[in-house]
Amino acid sequence: MIRIRSLTATVAGLLIAAAVPLVGTAHPAAASDNGQSVRPAMGWSSWSFVRRTPTEAKIKAQADALVASGLKDHGFVQVNLDDFWQKCDSNGFVVDDYGRWAVDTAKFPGGIKSLSDYVHSKGLKFGFYVTPGIAKNAVTKNTPIEGTSYHAKDIADTSRTEKNYNCKNMYYIDYSKPGSQEFVNSWAKQFASWGVDYLKIDGVGSQDVPDVRAWDKALRATGRPITFALSNNLPIADATTWRGLANSWRTQGDVECYCGPGSNGSGYPLTDWSHVSKRFDAAASWQPYAGPGGWNDLDSLEIGNGDQVGLTADQRRSHFTLWAMAASPLLLGTDLTHLDSVDKAMLTNDRLIGVDQDGVAAKRIVDSGARQVWSKKESDGQYVVALFNTGTSGNATVSVNWSQAGFTGSGDVTDLWSGAHKGVIADSYSATLRPGETRLIRVKPVSSLKSAAASPGMAVAPTSTSAGAAPRTPRP
The missing domain is CATH 3.20.20.70 (Aldolase class I)
Structure with missing residues (x-):
């Protein structure tokens, strides 16, 4: 079906499609x-x-x-x-x-x-x-x-x-x-x-x-x-x-x-x-x-x-x-x-x-009571990972190893709710979440970054040695 959209919407759709291929x-x-x-x-x-x-x-x-x-x-x-x-x-x-x-x-x-x-x-x-x-x-x-x-x-x-x-x-x-x-x-x-x-x-x-x-x-x-x-x-x-x-x-x-x-x-x-x-x-x-x-x-x-x-x-x-x-x-x-x-x-x-x-x-890769983690891999090799605290009371620290998501080593992380770049995080990721809160991140395996750096005209994103819990997602 061809959707009838304004020019702005058409451009936005193309940007989304380009960013996340089928x-x-x-x-x-x-x-x-x-x-x-x-x-x-x-x-x-x-x-x-x-x-x-x-x-x-x-x-x-x-x-x-x-x-x-x-x-x-x-x-x-x-x-x-x-x-x-x-x-x-x-x-x-x-x-x-x-x-x-x-x-x-x-x-x-x-x-x-x-x-x-x-x-x-x-x-x-x-x-x-x-x-x-x-x-x-x-x-x-x-x-x-x-x-x-x-x-x-x-x-x-x-x-x-x-x-x-x-x-x-x-x-x-x-x-x-x-x-x-x-x-x-x-x-x-x-x-x-x-x-x-x-x-x-x-x-x-x-x-x-x-x-x-x-x-x-x-x-x-x-x-x-x-x-x-x-x-x-x-x-x-x-x-x-x-x-x-x-x-x-x-x-x-x-x-x-x-x-x-x-x-x-x-x-x-x-x-x-x-x-x-x-x-x-x-x-x-x-x-x-x-x-x-x-x-x-x-x-x-x-x-x-x-x-x-x-x-x-x-x-x-x-x-x-x-x-x-x-x-x-x-x-x-x-x-x-x-x-x-x-x-x-x-x-x-x-x-x-x-x-x-x-x-x-996405597939559910962690199912531990109120702590849940979901992951999917997109065609460009990046992963989208969601961490949830589905409980109605009490904070919960939710963690995931990159190997559970589907790759090993380190990953370059961006928070998708806030848009903040979190840098390169080794091995695993954790977030302490309020009741009902989520953290949604996009992760590019560092091996992909290295491959990109080896290609002419490609730059490696800035890295950080920080690990552990990401800051609380700001409210939009």
């Missing part, structure tokens, strides 16, 4: 060849903050803020409308003449295409939402399947109901029946005509592999480049299947805590540390399946509104660091119209964004 690694299955999501998606999604009350005005306001804040210029270009765009009655989803969900025009008076056009006019990409199956109302009315002689009753398996989080009342589709693929095709064609660039299909489990295959085929048939995302808490036993059919897959349930004061737990806080920290184990387990064209999605990035999201500043940096190390999509879930200055500095740190966009999912 690395190809072996995977248990080939990635989807639909040509989308060569790097993890970046942008904003409506679910965390807007939740069940999306409107045309709210989505436009967030798109405006994405541009005005400068986040777009750092690569955050996706604007995703999640669930609750549809209209329901007592029998489930209201449907159009061809059995597809009808838009709630009270929320979206201009329709979805008009909203998509607005998002595109800002140089952004538009994302949308659906779940597997066919609506009960379509079957009850026996609506025709567009472009065919078949009808809803010809393809519905009314003995089974699909998972749906909104209007419910969704039947399974029997893909052995003629007209089933054509029904999904008609829906995909409609979405493409509305200008959808990214489609999230939610409520997916192992039983929905036929639906995922059908949607993959249908999206390709539209001729429009559409990134295909799966959600949520997908079983790892089918990881190779998800990787072959889609561009990302949610590895766990929602990151939201649903502990706010509003209806259905909406409002602040959006999340808490327990919902973020449980992602560490999932990221470690799913690590082998990520790579260009297909990513392990750790869910929304809850950074943007300061402490009220439910995380301290240290925890928010750790949140971002883990997502970046895992090469997860970076889809903000916060209210961008009230962007916190501390969080804006986090989100516009191109060194962190570059770690996410390098196309490499």
Whole structure:
């Protein structure tokens, strides 16, 4: 997919790409060849903050803020409308003449295409939402399947109901029946005509592999480049299947805590540390399946509104660091119209964004209670290493030997949160971290420096004999 960006954003993207080239690694299955999501998606999604009350005005306001804040210029270009765009009655989803969900025009008076056009006019990409199956109302009315002689009753398996989080009342589709693929095709064609660039299909489990295959085929048939995302808490036993059919897959349930004061737990806080920290184990387990064209999605990035999201500043940096190390999509879930200055500095740190966009999912190399270390090697021979104290009380000294990361000797170290060059450090690295704090470093093995020095026109970076704990990372 070619992202439409401002000149500034294009230059920034090129700089990131030049600094952190993609690395190809072996995977248990080939990635989807639909040509989308060569790097993890970046942008904003409506679910965390807007939740069940999306409107045309709210989505436009967030798109405006994405541009005005400068986040777009750092690569955050996706604007995703999640669930609750549809209209329901007592029998489930209201449907159009061809059995597809009808838009709630009270929320979206201009329709979805008009909203998509607005998002595109800002140089952004538009994302949308659906779940597997066919609506009960379509079957009850026996609506025709567009472009065919078949009808809803010809393809519905009314003995089974699909998972749906909104209007419910969704039947399974029997893909052995003629007209089933054509029904999904008609829906995909409609979405493409509305200008959808990214489609999230939610409520997916192992039983929905036929639906995922059908949607993959249908999206390709539209001729429009559409990134295909799966959600949520997908079983790892089918990881190779998800990787072959889609561009990302949610590895766990929602990151939201649903502990706010509003209806259905909406409002602040959006999340808490327990919902973020449980992602560490999932990221470690799913690590082998990520790579260009297909990513392990750790869910929304809850950074943007300061402490009220439910995380301290240290925890928010750790949140971002883990997502970046895992090469997860970076889809903000916060209210961008009230962007916190501390969080804006986090989100516009191109060194962190570059770690996410390098196309490499890190491995966990130290797992000792609250002390964790993750590492990945990039194509230029440099390593990115993250040290975490995932605890909620007490400082912890976290250490890593360079041999654990993948090389021996000394390494030239740069702190990626602060940008400070720490010099050459021999053998190992340690940091004393506050509860929930992280240290993220880029390390160039000294042997690489020596090789560079031997080449004409190459200079060796300044060195230091200092070792041990690096100074505390300053707050941006």
